[in-house]
Amino acid sequence: MAKPKLKEHHINRDWCKGCGICVEFCPKKVLELDKQDKVVAVHFTNCICCKLCELRCPDLAIEIETEL
Amino acid sequence: MAIKDYIRERFFPHIWCPGCGHGMVLNALLRAFEDLAISKNEIVMVSGIGCSARISGYVDVHTLHTIHGRALAFATGVKMSRPELNLIVPMGDGDALAIGGNHFIHAARRNIDITAIVMNNRIYGMTGGQYSPLSGYGTLATTAPFINIDHAFDVVELAKAAGATFVARTTTYHVKQMSELFKEAILREGFSVIEVLTQCPTYFGRKNKAGSAVDMVKSFKDNTTPVGSKAKLESPGLIERGIFVQKDLPEYTREYDKVIERAMKKR
Amino acid sequence: MNGTLKFVQGNEACVEGALYAGLKFFAGYPITPSTEIAESLAYRLPQIGGKFIQMEDEIGSMCAIIGASLTGSKVMTATSGPGFSLMQEALGYAIMAEIPCVIANVQRGGPSTGLATRGAQGDVMQSRWGTHGDHAIVVMTASNNQDVFNITIEAFNVAETYRTPVILLFDEVMGHTRERLIVPEKDEIPLVERLRTSVKGGVDYHPYLPREDGRLPMSDFGGVHRYNVTGLYHDMWGFPSENPAVVDGLIHHLTDKIRNNVHTITQYKEYFIEDARTILISYGSTARSALHHVLNRRKRGEYIGLLELQTLWPFHGDLIREKCKNAELVVVTEMNLGQLYRQVKIAVDHPERVFLANRVDGVFITPTDIKNMLRLIQGRGV
Ligand SMILES: Cc1ncc(C[n+]2csc(CCOP(=O)(O)OP(=O)(O)O)c2C)c(N)n1
Ligand code: SF4
Ligand code: SF4
Ligand code: SF4
Numbered sequence: 001m002a003k004p005k006l007k008e009h010h011i012n013r014d015w016c017k018g019c020g021i022c023v024e025f026c027p028k029k030v031l032e033l034d035k036q037d038k039v040v041a042v043h044f045t046n047c048i049c050c051k052l053c054e055l056r057c058p059d060l061a062i063e064i065e066t067e068l
Numbered sequence: 069m070a071i072k073d074y075i076r077e078r079f080f081p082h083i084w085c086p087g088c089g090h091g092m093v094l095n096a097l098l099r100a101f102e103d104l105a106i107s108k109n110e111i112v113m114v115s116g117i118g119c120s121a122r123i124s125g126y127v128d129v130h131t132l133h134t135i136h137g138r139a140l141a142f143a144t145g146v147k148m149s150r151p152e153l154n155l156i157v158p159m160g161d162g163d164a165l166a167i168g169g170n171h172f173i174h175a176a177r178r179n180i181d182i183t184a185i186v187m188n189n190r191i192y193g194m195t196g197g198q199y200s201p202l203s204g205y206g207t208l209a210t211t212a213p214f215i216n217i218d219h220a221f222d223v224v225e226l227a228k229a230a231g232a233t234f235v236a237r238t239t240t241y242h243v244k245q246m247s248e249l250f251k252e253a254i255l256r257e258g259f260s261v262i263e264v265l266t267q268c269p270t271y272f273g274r275k276n277k278a279g280s281a282v283d284m285v286k287s288f289k290d291n292t293t294p295v296g297s298k299a300k301l302e303s304p305g306l307i308e309r310g311i312f313v314q315k316d317l318p319e320y321t322r323e324y325d326k327v328i329e330r331a332m333k334k335r
Numbered sequence: 336m337n338g339t340l341k342f343v344q345g346n347e348a349c350v351e352g353a354l355y356a357g358l359k360f361f362a363g364y365p366i367t368p369s370t371e372i373a374e375s376l377a378y379r380l381p382q383i384g385g386k387f388i389q390m391e392d393e394i395g396s397m398c399a400i401i402g403a404s405l406t407g408s409k410v411m412t413a414t415s416g417p418g419f420s421l422m423q424e425a426l427g428y429a430i431m432a433e434i435p436c437v438i439a440n441v442q443r444g445g446p447s448t449g450l451a452t453r454g455a456q457g458d459v460m461q462s463r464w465g466t467h468g469d470h471a472i473v474v475m476t477a478s479n480n481q482d483v484f485n486i487t488i489e490a491f492n493v494a495e496t497y498r499t500p501v502i503l504l505f506d507e508v509m510g511h512t513r514e515r516l517i518v519p520e521k522d523e524i525p526l527v528e529r530l531r532t533s534v535k536g537g538v539d540y541h542p543y544l545p546r547e548d549g550r551l552p553m554s555d556f557g558g559v560h561r562y563n564v565t566g567l568y569h570d571m572w573g574f575p576s577e578n579p580a581v582v583d584g585l586i587h588h589l590t591d592k593i594r595n596n597v598h599t600i601t602q603y604k605e606y607f608i609e610d611a612r613t614i615l616i617s618y619g620s621t622a623r624s625a626l627h628h629v630l631n632r633r634k635r636g637e638y639i640g641l642l643e644l645q646t647l648w649p650f651h652g653d654l655i656r657e658k659c660k661n662a663e664l665v666v667v668t669e670m671n672l673g674q675l676y677r678q679v680k681i682a683v684d685h686p687e688r689v690f691l692a693n694r695v696d697g698v699f700i701t702p703t704d705i706k707n708m709l710r711l712i713q714g715r716g717v
Contacts, residue, residue, distance in 0.1 A: 015080055019087030024282045025241075055099065055243045056285075058091025059081060060071070079574070112556055114402070125563060125574065130556045132405065133565040133575075134398065135428050141395035145402025145410075146556060148386045149360050153406075153557050174391040324386060331381035 004049040004066035009041035015061035022053035022062055031062075071098040074108065076128050083122060087281025089240040089266025090120050093158065093187050096243050098127070100250035111154045114143040116168060118160035119193040119268075129156075137167030140175040143182050151181070151321035154254060158185040161202040162192050165221055169201070176230035176259045180320035183253040183260045184232075186223055189268035197271030208275045224312050227261040234260035235313035239288035240267060242309065249311070257319045265292070265307070338519040345509040346371035348480040348516050349413070349439055350379065352487025355518065356526055358437075359385045359408040362399035364392055364418060367451045368507040369441035372413035393418035397425035401434045405564065407529055407555035409491055413439035416458060417448060419465070426500055427466030428566040430589060433498035433543070433551060435529070437490045440502060441510040444697050453697030454507035456619055459674040462502045463648050469586060471593035473600060474502045474648040476509075478622040480516040483509060485524070486602065486645055492527040493600055497592050498551050504647060506670070508620035508699050529553060536560065543585075544571040549592050593649050601654060602645040607633055608658050611640030613709070615692075616655070616679055617668040618644040620699065625668050627702040628709075647675065652682035665689045666712060668705060 009030075018037030028046040031039050031053060039062060041047065051064050075098065084091050101111070111129035115121035117136035124131040130153075134142045143155045164172050164186045175182060191209060192198040199209035204220035212218075227235045234256050236249045246264060253260035267273060267284035278284050293299040295310035343351070350372055353361075361380060363373040373389065380387045386403070390396040393414050400410040414422065419440045429436055442458050444450025462474045473493050477486040483505065490501040532552035534540040536559030545551050554560035563573040568585055570576045593600070606629055608614060617625040622643040629641045642658050659665050659679075665688055667676040673691045680686040692708035694700050710716060 017081065017086035019281050021087060021092075021282055021285060025285070052243075055095065055247075056092060056240075057095060058084065058086075058088055058281075060075070060091070060095060060098075061081075108561055109557065109559060125565075128561055130561050131563045132402065132556070133563060133567070134401075135424055135566055138394060138398045138425065141390065141398035142402040144388065144390070144395070145360065145362060145399030145404075146406055147402075148388055148399070149403040149408045150406040150557050170391050171395055174395070324381075324388075328381040328384055331378070332384075335382050 006044065006047045006049050007065040007067045009044060009047070010063040010065060011039055011041070012061045013038045015059045017059050017061075019058060021056050021058065025056055026053055069102060069105065071102050074098045074101050074128055075126055079126055082126055084119060085270045087267065087269045088119070089189060089264075089268070089281075089285075090123060090187055092240040092243060093185065093246070093264050093266060094123050094126060096246035097156070097158075097185075097250055099247045100254060103247065104251055104254060106154065106254070110152070111156060112143070112146050113156045113158070114139045114146065115158055116160070116163040117194070118163045120158060120160035120187040120189075121163060123158050137163055138171060139163070140168065140171040140182065140184065144175060144180055147180055147182060147321060148324070155182040156185070156254070157182055158187055160193065161186060161188040161190060162200040165223065165226070166201045173226070173230040176227055176232040176261065178320040179231060179233055179258045179317055181257050181259070183250070183262070185250070186261065186263045187266050188223065188263055189266045189272055191268050191272040191275070193268045193271055197275055210275070223261065223263040228313050231259070232261045232313065233258035233315050233317050234311070236261070236311045237263040237265070237307070237309045239265040239292055239309060241285050241288040245309070252311075257322070258317060338517045338523070341516045341518060342513060343480065343516050344371060345480055345483050345505060345512050346441065347375055348483040349487045349503065349505065350375045351516065351518050352484040353411050353437070353491065354379060354383070355484070355524065356488045356491035357409045357528070358411050358491070360400060360403040360410045361386070361412065362388045362390050362396040362403070363412050363414065364390055364396050366415045366418045368443055368510045369413045369415045369439060371510070372439060372441070393421040394425060397422040397429075397438070400436050401425060401429050401432070404434045404436050405556045407531075407553075409435070409495075409529075411437040411439065413441065415441050415443045416445040419458060419461065423465040427468065427470065429500040430466065430470045430472065431566045432564050433589075434500065435494040435498050436500045437487070437494055438500060438502050440504055442504065442506040450697045452507065454620060454670060454699055455695070455697065456506055456621065456670040457674070457695075458504060459647060459669070459671060462504050469590065471590040472502065472648055473497070473499060473593060473646070474504050475602065475646050476504045476619045477645055478509065478619055478626075478643060480512070480514050482645070484516055484518070488524055488526070489602060492525075495527040495529055496550065497596070498553070499593065504619070506619050512620070531555070532560070534560070541571040542573050543569060545588060545592075597649040597651050600646055600649060601651040603654070604643040604645065605640065605658065606643070607640035608642060609640070610638055611662060612638040613640070613664040613666065614659055614662040615639070615641045615666050615668055615705070616644065616675070617641065618647060618675070621668050621670055624700050624702045624705055628705040631702065644675075650678050650682070652678070655679055655682040656684060659683045663688060664713070666692050666709060668692045668700060670694055670700060
């Protein structure tokens with residue numbers, strides 16, 4: 001199976017509560033919290049599309065879109 | 069269907085605190101629904117009262133938000149009269165095992181086909197941090213300002229002894245396992261109990277100096293081990309997670325069909 | 336009236352009425368003197384494909400019938416004082432969430448375990464105000480098996496019409512009195528069936544938006560409409576709301592739907608009221624003795640009549656006032672310390688003419704008791 005390729009991190013800033021869970025448990029340290037405590041995919045080129053951030057977010061605020 | 073198709077988007081962002089584990093349970097449950105591709109009309113979610121119980125408001129299925137501790141009794145009525153429906157009952161630890169303890173053991177004993185999820189944050193979140201029957205000896209709570217001298221239930225042992233035919237435990241760190249367990253429980257016929265160790269950073273975390281939500285989730289990683297692992301022998305303090313019971317016994321509503329059959333012969 | 340003649344206990348008459356009305360689900364917990372209702376339904380319900388379950392307590396029983404009602408079934412539970420006390424929280428839920436259901440309370444002496452095998456009528460006020468918060472409730476009773484049968488059917492009809500719990504307030508004496516009962520042919524007594532919404536799947540359905548006539552069409556759990564049911568104040572979709580306008584609207588809807596229909600809901604029987612100078616007011620088993628006494632005295636030319644209430648709540652004060660307006664003496668006969676008596680006093684034009692003839696010692700009030708108490712009240716000595 002080909003590795004999924006990242007298309008976009010969809011971050012719902014209205015829903016994100018800045019808990020930092022996705023940031024902490026991202027294996028590639030792709031994510032960071034900005035000044036407003038909302039998550040941003042700063043190092044998105046490192047993303048391996050494991051979707052752990054999406055699966056763990058308590059607020060359903062982050063979604064990984066991959067290219068098919 | 070995407071997971072967003074299973075939620076009532078207009079109520080988001082939800083009411084839970086930042087980092088509350090209840091949202092992670094919701095997340096994993098939605099993924100289980102999505103993977104199973106169950107029709108929303110076939111699911112009835114019944115909850116009691118507590119932060120955890122608010123989960124029912126967010127899921128676009130038939131939802132019954134009831135009274136504290138009694139969700140399983142309501143669910144029993146729904147299931148008895150419409151056995152073809154899929155009953156999911158998420159409960160807080162106080163909801164399930166303090167005020168609702170009696171309904172819990174009796175629903176398990178009957179082996180009625182319900183998926184019971186115990187969202188165990190070891191505290192009463194909604195009422196502001198009082199100890200629950202799962203807080204455990206030595207913890208602190210607003211009602212245990214010096215030390216909690218109440219011993220905790222072991223949900224797995226309790227469910228086993230009461231007769232549940234599927235018993236599992238996982239944590240909010242192990243979200244993939246959580247989804248898988250939910251799926252198995254939903255597909256199985258009989259009373260299933262999944263205990264999810266989840267974090268209440270706001271009350272349990274603060275009272276017990278357990279750190280942030282992130283720290284608490286990390287501790288679930290560090291303090292648990294797969295059921296039957298060697299690590300448990302070396303460090304007996306580790307909490308086991310995984311499937312503890314999985315057995316096929318006649319399900320209650322099917323058994324009642326036999327009662328109907330017998331009764332009809334006697335007409 | 337065509338039908339099947341039976342010789343049964345009051346509790347069984349209640350069962351016959353419930354089955355006639357279309358009962359499909361019963362959850363209960365044994366307690367004297369109501370147990371025969373559960374026992375009989377454990378036998379009868381599966382015979383018609385219905386469901387019976389003995390729950391772990393009365394709280395669970397009340398919750399289970401609410402759950403079952405939401406799937407579209409006609410449901411019922413039965414209990415007595417201690418169990419009725421346990422049901423109060425879930426009863427309030429049924430009021431708030433507007434769930435049709437019937438609760439039979441075969442009264443025994445209270446408080447607490449009280450007098451398990453003796454009659455009493457001490458739960459009149461509990462049935463009205465047992466659950467917390469402002470609310471309205473329908474409470475019905477009867478004094479002979481045929482009426483127990485009929486009023487049980489009526490209870491189901493009222494529950495469906497107004498989407499409300501209805502309490503059948505029987506008592507030990509009624510529950511255990513054996514007498515004849517004619518179960519009419521099917522269709523002889525009209526039944527109210529669940530009003531279901533005609534809104535199609537995919538179209539916005541408002542489970543809590545009353546129609547113009549005040550009724551709320553339901554959609555069964557498992558059907559095409561997915562909505563929320565909660566004991567919190569809620570909007571027309573059933574979702575929690577603390578909006579003052581929503582809260583105010585809902586509490587008034589819940590109470591008005593009963594209060595505004597007191598005329599339609601109220602059932603009573605009257606005997607010789609027209610020219611009566613003394614009016615007895617009674618209900619349940621006590622009304623049997625009252626009637627006996629009235630018939631006796633009428634034979635001797637005494638101007639005495641009986642107003643037998645079958646609907647206790649909502650309390651139809653206007654009816655009482657009207658019936659009692661020419662009476663020189665109004666005597667309320669009941670097996671408690673005056674729970675209905677106080678209501679009657681408030682309702683009539685001349686409260687000073689209202690007296691209480693009661694017993695609270697677990698002994699059934701006989702016609703002789705009534706005769707003696709009337710003599711005392713009238714200052715004639717015993
Ligand atoms: C009969 C009754 N008693 C007490 C309460 C108050 N109450 C609401 S939620 C709750 C406990 C919540 O704790 P838990 O069930 O563990 O859920 P959490 O909020 O932690 O998710 C209590 C005691 C109530 N609603 N009803
Ligand atoms: S886990 Fe979700 S809520 Fe928390 S910081 Fe990440 S995106 Fe925001
Ligand atoms: S998909 Fe995986 S690698 Fe990419 S941001 Fe999320 S957690 Fe990090
Ligand atoms: S109080 Fe605790 S359980 Fe309740 S929402 Fe906040 S973190 Fe979650």
